[in-house]
Amino acid sequence: MNTYANPLYLILISPHGLIRGENLELGRDADTGGQTKYVVELARALAQRPEVGRVDLLTRRVVDAQLSSDYAEPVERLSDKARIVRIECGGLAYLPKEQLWDSLDNYADNALAYIHEQPHMPHLIHTHYADAGYVGAHLCSMLEIPLIHTGHSLGRSKRKRLLAGGLARQEIEAIYNISRRIDAEERTLAAASSVVVSTHQEIQGQYVLYDYYQPDQMQVIPPGTDLNKFYAPQGDEAQSDIAKQLARFLTHPDKPIILALSRPDPRKNITTLVEAYGQSPQLQEMANLVIIAGNRDDIRDMDAGAQEVLTSLLMTMDLYDLYGKMAMPKHHQADDVPQLYRLAALSKGVFVNPALIEPFGLTLIEAAACGLPLVATEDGGPIDIVSNCKNGLLIDPLDGEAIAQALMDILSDQGQWQRFAQAGQQGVRAHYSWQAHVEKYLAMIQPLVEGSRPLQRMCLSRRPAHYREAAIITDLDQNLLGDDTSLSAFVALMRQYRKQVSFGIATGRNLESALSVMRKHKIPQPDVIMANLGTEVYYAPDLLLDSAWKKHINHLWFRHEIVEILSQVPGLSMQPKGSQSPFKISYYMDPNVAPDLQEINRILHQQEQTVNVIFSRGQFLDILPHRASKGYALRWVSAQLDIPLENMLVAGGSGADEDMMRGNTQAVVVGNRHDEELSTLAEVDKIYFAQQSYAAGIIEAIDHYDFFGTGKGAAS
Structure with missing residues (x-):
């Protein structure tokens, strides 16, 4: 890249959290996490480049007796060309980001005054998170310089997580000011010349939900990885403390290690990995399995989700008698993580x-940097990583x-193992190091700074109605599925109207089964999945389980007693284990x-x-809590997503x-399902019986109701 005639002056803005150059207090609170580390490391990495003359990281000045005096210093040097500048914002006491909104205009004015005091105008401003975006949009409109933005997380996704966690919509507004955050995000997207994201999935699955969505102005630049911490084995890993811990569990500790490392979260799907290992004697012969699933003292003291995962892992290990072949230590330190990767790489593991x-x-990325080949889910970030690194x-x-x-394919082919290991290290250096990050970053901003890419100001207007005030909810089997041609047409419609209409699945299948079928038929992830006949509700994009709904339906539910009572009833036989769930007891009924x-x-x-007793398709009997059903779940979701029932197809x-x-x-009711079970619905005026079958019947109903409000057919 050519050196600029005038060295770049770049301003980064990140108002909230506790930001300093050394000893970051990561995890002190919800505002002092990965973003604070990222902006400090980005400022340092940019300042190391010869094209860059100066980097100012603007944050908030905090004078608080409960905190270090470091946060009160107006200026802190990071290097010869980088510094942290602390701008006053409202009062001086430390405040969570949700309480800063009313002071952001004050912050913007103070930041503008600071910029005018400098000998040169910045070439651009790069904002981080919604509050900085609000400030940056104001500054860039005044200064007529480019705005770059990184969201780090988005308000629409945050609201879904909070709803799933049991908070009412009014509480979310009162505590998190979520509407102000989303509005700030929309304004920032409208003003930004470029938006930096970590993966393509962020563009396609999260930003697409915003009115000012501009995919052509979004750049995938993954954050850098510390290659001073994550590197290839040096040969002494087998003597490390963590290696000695693992050896306590393993009969043959010298075997290759299959390593999995994640939080004990159901979405991490670790139990499926243990089942796969347990069902393969050949794989057990080839390698040990090491599961690092957080830290624990007493599983009973952990939250319900972690308890469920860890209990399932231990029970699955016991079911397949994996003692001596599988390690799941209770504790590990942060410094053990690079050692674990290197230990697995030294063992020729995966x-x-x-x-x-x-x-x-x-x-x-960390594993790849340590020379460890990968097997990873074909979803989101791993697709980009394996495509870039070609290492698994x-x-x-x-x-x-x-x-x-x-x-087994990787473990049994040492030539391929070696190629994957080397390609991973090379790929991380090329795509995921801080050097690679700033290379791509500077290449992105060069046209903006030089003026060869003009500033673009969107002329879009926000829709006056509520965001996504309508939804289409459908069952899967014999309803959405059954005809691939009409299914493709339906999926295309959902993509076309994605900002206007939410998409949901209500199914008797469990989550894993539903996801597998959707993956097979290339159905995009819905906004909401009501699984196991509505006893479980999950929200996109992270498949968050609605814990409030789970608590709601648990009222007067005594599963074991019900099973005992019905064991005496003739003509009932339990369906397989995979058809059962904590809030659904399923039988075949003669x-x-x-x-x-x-x-x-x-x-x-x-x-x-x-209880709620449901009979379907002439042979299936399901017993649910009296508060649970697809209908009850639908009405719960209607309230949570603020979509009136009248606007749901x-x-x-x-x-x-x-x-x-x-x-x-x-x-x-689609054409292929006009059977006796639903015949009574023919007497209900508002229910439409389609002539066409499967997804074509749903499209027919969209036309019948003019659901998209076009006054035309769905195919128009």
């Missing part, structure tokens, strides 16, 4: 990430046999032998069990869908 969803995949294999995370086979539904309800009521095809289709929704 790093595996079987997550259901993986937006970035930092552990994959992508797998369907729900296909245990495919996971085992990919691991109507010629079993009592009718009224009698089954009476038996349960006599034993003081208040619901497509169903079995008795399990009936209460979802009744009421104020716009509903359709």
Whole structure:
């Protein structure tokens, strides 16, 4: 890259959190995390370049007796060409970012005054997070210089996570000012000349939800990795403390290591990995399995999600008798992580990430930097990483046999192992080091600074209506699925109207089964999945389980007692384990032998069990909590997403869908499902019976209701 005639003066803005050059207090609170580390390292890395003359990182000045006096210093030098500049914002006491919104105009004015005091105008401003974006949009409009923005996280996704965690919409507004944040994000996207993201999935799965979505102005530049910490084995790893810890668990500790490292989160899908290993004697013979799933003292003291994962891992290990072949230590230190990668690489092992969803995949980059080949989920960040580094294999995370086979393919071919190991190290240096990061960064800003790429100001206007005030919710089997041609047409419609209409799946399948079917048929991830007949609700983009719904339906639910009562009823046989869930008891029912539904309800009521009994497709009997069903889940989601029932098009095809289709929704029964179970719905005026089958029937209903408000057919 050519050196600029005038060295660059760059301003980075990150108002919230506690930012200083050394000893960052990462994790002190929700505002002092990865972003604070990123902006400091970015400032240092940029300042090392000859094209860059000066970097100022603007943050907030904090004078607080409870905190270090470092945060009160107006200026802190990071290097000869980089410094932290602390600008006053409202009062001096430390405040969480949610309480800064009313002071951001004051901050912008103070920052503008600081800039005018400098001998030269900055060439551009790079803002980090929504609050900085708000300030930067104001400054850049005044100074007529380019604005670069990195969101780090987005308000629309945050709101879904908070809703899933059980907070009411009013509480979210009161605590997090989420509407102001989203509005600031929209304004920033409209003003920004470029938006820097870590993966293509951020563009396609998160930013696409914004009115001012401009994919052509979004640049994928992954954050840098510290290659002074993550590097190839030096030969002494086998003597490390963590190696000695692992050896306690393993009968043959010298075997290659299959290493997995993640939080104990259901979405990380670690149990599927253990099952794949347990079901493959050949893989067990080839390698040991090491699972690093956070730190624990007593599993009973951990949150419900972590308890569920860790209990499942231990039970699966016991089921397949993996003692001596699998290690899952209770504790590890942060400094042990690079040693674990190197230990696995020294053993000629493999790093595996079987997550259901993986937006970035930092552990994959760290493992690659240490010369460890990868097996990773074919989702999100891993696709970019393996494409760039060519150092491993992508797998369907729900296909245990495919996971085992990919691991064996790498472990059994030492030539391929060596090629993957070397390619990974080279790929990280080329694409994921700080040097690579600033190379791409400077190449991106060069046209803006030189004026060869003019500043672009969007002329879009915000839609006056609520964002995504409508939704299409459909079952999967024999409803959305069944005809690939019409399914493709339906998927194209959902992509076309993505900003206007949410898309949801309501299914009797469990989450893993539903995801597997959607992956097979190339159905994009829905905004919401109501799985296991509505007893579980998950929100995109991270498949967050709605814990508030789970707590809500647990009322008066006594699963073991119900199973015991119904074990005495003739004509009922339990469905396989995969069809059961904590809030769904599933049977095959022989109507010629079993009592009718009224009698089954009476038996349960006599034993003081208040439940919801659902019979579908002539043979399936499901017992749910009395507060749970697809219909109840739909109404819960309607409230959570603030979408009126009247604005929901619901497509169903079995008795399990009936209460979802009744009421104020716009509903359709597709042509292939006009059977006795739903015949009574023909008497309900608002329910449309389509002539066409499968997804074509849903498209027919979209036309019938003019659901997109075009006054034309869906195909128009």
